[in-house]
Amino acid sequence: MRKAADAVLALFAGLCALIAVGILAGLVAVIAHRGAPALSWSFFTEQIRLVGASGGIFWNLVGTIILLATAFLACTPVAIALALVEHVWLRGTRGRRLLRTALYTLNGVPTIVLGLFGFLVFVQWCGWGKSWLAGGLVLALGMLPTVTISLLERLKSIPSKYLEAAASLGLNRTQIVWSVLLPQAWGSVITGSLLGLARSAGETAPIMFTATIFAGATLPHGIKDSPVLSLPYHIFILAQDSFDPAVGSKLWGAALVLLGLVFLLSLIALPSRLRLHEEADV
Amino acid sequence: MTRAFSWFFSLIAAATAALMVALFAWQSLPVWRHEGWHYLSGTKWFFRQHQFGAWPMIYGSAVVSLIALLLAAPLGFGAALCTAEYLPRRLRLVVKILIELLAGVPSVVYGLLGILLLRGWVYDLFARFDPLSGDTLLTAGLLLAVMILPTIVTLSDDALRAIPSAQRRAARSLGLTRAETIFSICIPQAARGFGSALLLAFGRALGETIAVFLVVGRQDNNVPASWFSLRPLLEAGQTITSKLGGSETNIAYGDPLHWAAMAGLAIILLLITGAVTILGSAFARRSDA
């Protein structure tokens, strides 16, 4: 009886894990299978023609990269500032807890709400129209909690003996920040950013009202009315209203490229994340 | 200098976050004046007639997310038990990495798979109930279940791993089986973490836009005739997010009242997800205290 229960639970747990992993495998397999035929050199270097039925995704890739770079540049300094404020400058637990709660809450804000916020503030009030900058800033807001939290965890894990040693040399707090804390924490800024970027790369909701259009944009020439193309929005539009087989193949190709990009970004971040996790585990 | 800059940027971030809530609340004022509480309970949304009832969308969001939770919870807990309690270290890492990758798959890709595969399956599987199409609340719920699965697995696994292995060793040295150890040691101590995982996953499901948008059918004003029938799940519906993600948002901006109704949807969504997230993280924190 006890043995049977033991076996049943093991079987159930194993089965669940198998299903979860199986879903991922199936998903990747389907996309790879359908998307691979569309991939070719010209798919990456040409622009879209015939409403997605022909040509490639060059400007979509460029647009996505512009958005990601903007988000990265806008997000990093703020994340570092927030983490330093939490870890170094804020004394007293109440302020810290408030800041952490705010971060977790911001992390839970639906991306469509972020998109509408950007639409209202940047597109309408600032009068930028659809602009790469608006999209980048909204994406930055979306990835801010991820980067900050990753940095905070790293800062917390720096042994206090380093801080004491530095302080006993007579360094003040600012000097300790630059000489002890940040040098050890850069890695986590990158890791956190990569994770945030991986998520941002696939986001459609934040940029659909703020930054991207379906066709007809190349490099932006300013801030006002300079939309870009992007991969996720491209897939989003094509998925809705196209049953043309030629479009279908290009569509899966674009999905495969997007999936590859996202996986690449998260896999680069993986080793250092695992190290942190497993160290904490032991 | 460093200090001043840190504070400066942090204040910007804090102000932005505060601004967001205040902004949507303020922008939605006209619709509250126009509709009153009926805005929440009204079942009709005809913007040309200036009639705004958000109930069908609230219903849609809740139903879709609950279906997702119902399906993903047992599967997620089972998988977390497997990774945390059964798998050897190395294999555990592999499975965790795969599940984290699953979490990273963009929602538009899920939506694409939903459109091209899932809605066909749903249509065929439930053909005898005669659905109008494969775009149903159930389809959206199924898709969401897959999307929130990694959240549940990862957070539950964390909760289980936070229990010192000395506890397991002690239980096993008393002669308890693995299953008994799990039920008497691990699950009770991880219960809060499990609850937090469910809440946070629920928050994600409520806020998910693109994938739901693509498969839910986006049919306005759809509320079930009977609460006790499962048939309404096989009809197209509308969630708060699919409404906000649609082209109506662009049209709405020209009309203050219409825009207020959209902003109202955003504030409802913000409040619900905010409450769920805060509750979820508070739950998690107390569990390790």
Add this chain to the structure above:
Amino acid sequence: MSDCCPSPVAAAVAPILEARDVSVHAGAKALLRGVSFAVRPHQIFGIIGPSGAGKSTLLRALNRLTDMIPGFRVKGEVRFRGASIHASHVDVNALRASIGMLFQQPVIFPASIAENVLFGAKRLRKIARSEREEVIESALREAALWDETKDRLRTPATSLSVGQQQRLCLARALAAQPEIILMDEPTSALDPKSTQAIEELIVRLKERHTIVIVTHNVAQARRITDWIACLCIRDDAGEIVESACCDAVLDHPQCREVIEYLAHTP
């Protein structure tokens, strides 16, 4: 066997627990090599030796807790009541129930004192609700904890001091009715007073149980053990270099490693 001191247990009695040429490997590295010894009923069997010699590993091999450590392989044979514990038909869980264990740090489950005592017992055998009080009381009495806790059995066990927690762990093991109790440096986390309480307890337990105790503390070994095996490192793996009755090992060590070890240990 030396004749320097009379063994309290006749060598003629059949051993209750016996290791025959036991080796433990972690991956490619050998932790223990060729360990053999025999523990007789109602004996307090001490295992001493420098840290890193594999004392805890050896202890865990005796109730197959090594199964739970990934990468560990146990070779050779451990016999409990004359039967190999590695035989395929052996119920590991039943085995662990009859070979209890006490860890270095007390491991308390987050529940009340009473629930902690019943934790294993109530799952291992049917205990009627009416009997529970009795089981709790006798286990706590046996662990010399009854007087301190009888008025607060329902309070969280974490409220106890570390010394009391260790005795609670002992009560928990006793409630499962083991024949042998393995102890892994049970007093190393405790203050002198609690240590003394536990030591007295161990000597009393001998009447009904058999005890295998790993200790770091030579004075403790001298005070309580009947027989001592000294585990030292030879060629990067632990081996038993000397095994004899207590005084023989401590007063007339034969082997260079043991002499060195004793010289450097208070």
